[in-house]
Amino acid sequence: MDALAIERLVVGAGRIGCDVALAAQAPRTTSPQIAARVCASFPNLPRHACVNGAGDTFGAVMEATSLPHLLEHLVIDLQTQAAPPDASPDTAYVGITRWTDENAGRAHIEVSFTDDLVALRAFRDAARFLNEAVVP
Numbered sequence: 001m002d003a004l005a006i007e008r009l010v011v012g013a014g015r016i017g018c019d020v021a022l023a024a025q026a027p028r029t030t031s032p033q034i035a036a037r038v039c040a041s042f043p044n045l046p047r048h049a050c051v052n053g054a055g056d057t058f059g060a061v062m063e064a065t066s067l068p069h070l071l072e073h074l075v076i077d078l079q080t081q082a083a084p085p086d087a088s089p090d091t092a093y094v095g096i097t098r099w100t101d102e103n104a105g106r107a108h109i110e111v112s113f114t115d116d117l118v119a120l121r122a123f124r125d126a127a128r129f130l131n132e133a134v135v136p
Contacts (some may be wrong), residue, residue: 001025003130022068058073076093
């Protein structure tokens with residue numbers, strides 16, 4: 001059984017909203033081991049800008065943040081990787097993650113996009129990758 005499931009995606013004007021649910025047995029937060037597995041495939045993740053209480057980058061919290069927050073940053077990273085070579089260097093993807101019911105493992109993520117199909121694929125691929133990364 002997957003640790004994380006995407007329940008709903010809603011494409012809006014420049015943003016995609018995503019409702020996710022964590023399985024009952026899934027960890028709610030990352031660990032140093034999960035962060036190391038993720039960084040092996042996504043080495044730029046720790047350098048993402050991130051508003052958090054520990055620092056200016058995602059690296060400051062990525063060893064102890066919610067799995068949905070990690071999913072948000074994976075989606076952003078995948079969109080950045082998929083950008084065409086002639087894309088504006090000023091393009092910045094932003095996101096936000098919040099628990100809608102932490103006890104039940106439910107969260108809402110919003111991420112900006114420049115191409116909705118690329119963003120939808122990023123959500124799919126990020127969820128698949130994350131489900132493999134959290135397996136002990």
